[in-house]
Amino acid sequence: MSMEIPLLKMENIGKEYFGNRVLQGVTFSLRPGEIMGLVGENGAGKSTLMNILFGMPVIQETGGYEGKIIIDGQEVHFKDPLDALEAGIGMVHQEFSLIPGFTATENILLNRESVKYNALVEVFGERLMTLNRPDMRSRAEKAIKTLGVDLSPETLISEMPVGHKQFTEIAREIDRRKTRLLVLDEPTAVLAESEATVLISALKTLSKQGIAIIFISHRLQEIIDLCDKLIVLRDGRVIQEAYTKDTNVRQIASWMVDRKGDKAEEEKAEKTEKKIGDVILRTEHLWVDMPGETVRDVSIEVRQGEILGFGGLAGQGKVGISNGIMGLYAAGGKVFLRGKEIKLNDPDASLKEGMAFVSEDRRGVGLLLEEGIDWNITFTAMQVQEKFIKKLLGGLVKWRDDKAVDECTREYIKSLEIRCTGPNQRAIELSGGNQQKVCLAKAFAVNPEILFVSEPTRGIDVGAKKLVLDTLRKVNEEDGTTIIMTSSELEELRSICDRIAIINEGKVSGILPASAPAEEFGLLMLGHVEEPAAVN
Structure with a gap:
């Protein structure tokens, strides 16, 4: 093995967010022109690792990181992304950072425009250099040509299909003369298959020019087709490092998904057989237009209890289903509750029918941040069901029953262990985990027949996670509440659900009992559709 100095080495990288450990002892190295795949489930720590490499402010603001970043054998300390760009590291994020009203050329060369001299410069200084349009265009064309895509430099971003936006974003990184390492965070998630193929051959071309690439993707076949090697992150640690020529999709899937499965099965066996009734909710060809989580065609039946x-x-549509049924995004198709068709696109209708929703977006949809915990927990029940309200003269006079509100709030603070100064503390002052518990309490207060919970444990620590899941289990067993839960964490679903439907590209790719082996779910997630005979 030659003693060539790697272009990049990350050594013993660790990171904690507010006492929550997200990375531990992560080490890898990368040579010029080498393409490395980075895989792992959502929440495994991939994005945090790249944020550290790129000097993102969020890392500095939360106490920095442990370990070393070494480039060409020298340790570096990036204060911000500009430092990383100076060192030749380019990054293409999942969320586009393009300016819609500008053309491809203008976006590719943003802040690095070619300028030419004119007479006014003498008077007013360099601010009045004129843009050298022809030179800009030829630079943009060169970057686009390197990619090998059919993209006109003059097209406005706002008029481009998603795939072309992605290519513009990458062309921008290529035009930086310094770029030596390109990080791509799920670049193909938004591309059609034909575009993904073009992108992969473009990246191979770049690597031949000596540019190293870190490629984050859930499409494991692409990792094998494109990368020289891969590392698998799980729970913030490197679980496996391998050359792609020595492995295959199924093996990578099993590295990604933890083998805690057997424990889940033992726990399942201990659970008492609960009574599951008839179909209570069904959808027919449901579609939901939720940005980033489009639902294309979902027909599913949910049983009472x-x-x-x-x-x-992420991005396959699982989050869109509950948001569509609950009327938060434009939806079509049909939804029936106890055989009666529910009006879509009307949040009130679904609440009045006895459905409640704990959204994944607790700040935007979940909480009245400036109000107290008490008001947050009881508000929906008060509005929709007139709970916590005293009436006089047959309801002509109504007022809030503050004592009942206070009692109810104290009960939930106790049972959910909400850490707060008291029922009146404002929601905005609580930690994320405690805000999440308030969202749950708000849904429980409605005492719904069907409870939708989306990413109920996202961003909360292990102790709070267990409590949230135990509470959901208890509400299901004791009150008979039917629960429909969306989560990015397969193990979490397996520990609590009876059946799990895997959503891929906006459709159901299969439904399995929670006790099915982890890798069967893994394959469904990667789009290997189950034979229809096996469904239900």
């Missing part, structure tokens, strides 16, 4: 899970990778 069961906990049904929606799993799948």
Whole structure:
């Protein structure tokens, strides 16, 4: 083995967010022109690792990181992303950072425009250099040509299909003369298959020019087709490092998904057989236009008293289903509750029918941040069901029953262990985990027949996670509440659900009992559709 100095080495990288450990002892190195795949489930720590490499402010603001970043044998300390760009590291994020009203050329060369001299410069200084349009265009064309895509430099971003935006973003990194390492965070998630193929051959071309690439993707076949090697992150640690020529999709899937499965099965066996009734909710060809989580065609039946899970990778549509049924995004198709068709696109209708929703977006949809915990927990029940309200003269005079509100709030603070100064503390002052518990309490207060929970444990620590899941289990067993739960964490779904539907590309790719082996779910997540005979 030659003693060539790697272009990049990350050594013993660790990171904690507010006492929550997200990375531990991560080490890898990368040579010029080498393409490395970075894989792992959502929440395994991939994005945090790249944020550290790129000097993102969020890392500095939360106490920095442990370990070393070494470039060309020298340790570096990036204060911000500009430092990383100076060192030749380019990054293409999942969320586009393009300016919609500008053309491809203008976006590719943003802040690095070619300028030419004119007479006004003498008077007013360099601010009045004129843009050298022809030179800009030829630079943009060169970057686009390197990619090998059919993209006109003059097209406005706002008029481009998603795939072309992605290519513009990458062309921008290529134009930086310094770029030596390109990080791509799920670049193909938004591309059609034909575009993904073009992108992969473009990246191979770049690597031949000596540019090293870190490629984050859930499409494991692409990792094998494109990368020289891969590392698998799980729970913030490197579980496996391998050359792609020595492995295959199924093996990578099993490295990604933890083998805690057997424990889950033992726990399942101990659970008492619960009574699951008839179909209570069904959808026919449901579609939901939720940005980033489009639902294309979902027909599913949910039985009274069961906990049904929606799993799948990020961006495949699992999150859109409950948002569509609850009227938060434009939806079509049909939804029936106890055989009666429910009006879509009307949040009130679903609440009045006895459904409640704990959204994944607790700040935007879940909480009245400036109000107290008490008001947050009881508000919906008060509005929709007139709970916590005293009436006089047959309801002509109504007022809030503050004592009942206070009692109810104290009960939930106790049972959910909400850490707060008291029922009146404002929601905005609570930690994320405690805000999440308030969202749950708000849904429980409605005493719904069907409870939708989306990413109920996202961003909360292990202790709070267990409590949230135990509470859901208890509400299901004791009150018979039917629960439909969406989560990015397969193990979490397996520990609590009866059945799990995996959503891929906006459709159901299969429904399995929670006790099915982890890798069967893994394959469904990667789009290997189950034979229809096996469904239900």
